[in-house]
Every structure is written in structure tokens, then in C-alpha cells.
Amino acid sequence: MKTHLQITGILTGTPDIPAKPHGKYVYQKTKAGLGNIPGDKTRRKQCRVWTRGTYSNTAAQQPFRARFAAGVTTWHALNPSEKELWRKPGAKLHLNRFQAFMRYYLRSEPLPEAYRMEIELDMTGSSGAGSPTISKSFEIVDANIVAGNLLTMAHSARAATGRAQDENEMDSFACRAVAYDGGLTAYIDALAGPVAGLYRFIYTKE
16 A cells, blocks of 8 residues: 555555555544654655544443443533532532532532631630730641641631621631641731630631
């Protein structure tokens, strides 16, 4: 078979290429430099053995096929907000929302819930009872936290013990938390001015 025909398709014959026996071959274009056909100066033409794809649909595969189909149906039945819940788990695995959902569905795993704790912290200043402060740090012991955990922390909408709800809503804080093995360090800054007394804060481990 002479390669000057320069065609793309499936042919049966003996290619004009060393070590290629008589048989069925596919001629196709490829990236420059990857071709294997003599005389092709650009090396963009490639000859390879033609192979037929296999299709198997055995009885053993049916439960897996059925579960996958059920997963797709379940995904399409979710509302937009429910689908959006899978964005963050997927991002951690470099998957889109659907891929993340199917991964957990096929493994019979529920949507992983974030670890969430609500605590009360005393923002009273170092001078003693009732003294206000702007910034304060806390060491919080938590056996479920290890170094490297990603933590988010925020002021809770619920008022702390002894504090009125409307008073709690008037105060705002900037919070951050750094994890270590067995706990975390919380850094809290009052944004509306000096504060004192108990406030509720929530920290979440992702």
C-alpha cells in the first residue's frame, strides 16, 4: 500500500512501513512530529492497527448500571439550591457539582457535613470585670481539630447568656481562627467599638 494516497480511513492491506504485517489499519492525521509514515516530511500522518471497540453488558454489570442511572435521575430531581450544595465538596476533588454528587451517590456516601461548634467567649478586657476591649485572642481546646484544618469563624446571631438579642445584633466582629493539633487560636476584633462580656461565636471546620 503506497502512502502517497494520503487518505484517512480504514483500509485492509500491507502498509509501506517497516514491521507492519498484512491486516486492517487506520490512517489518521496527528500532531506534527508524531507521524510514522515514510515520506511524510511533516510527520503528521500516522498508521496504526485498527481495533474494534468492545461492548459488554453482562449480568454482573447490571446492578452498577442501574445504580448509575438512578443517580442521574436523582440529580436531575434536585432543585438548584440542592445542586449548589455539591459545589464545595466537588471543588476539593477538582470535580464539578454533578461529578461530586455521582461520586458520593455511587459510593453510598451522604453529603459530607461541615463540623460546626458554637461557643461563648468572654470579651472582657484584661483589666478585670466589666472592662472593655477591642481585640482579644482565645485558645480553644477541641480534640476534633488538627493542624492544617481550614477553619472559618463568625459572630453568632444568637445572643450569649445574659445579653439581650437586640444588643447582640448591634455589635459586629472580625474573626479568624488558626488550627493546631487538639484545638485552635481564635482572634476576634470588635468593629463597632470596645465591648465587654459574653458573646457567642461559631467556628466551622471544612
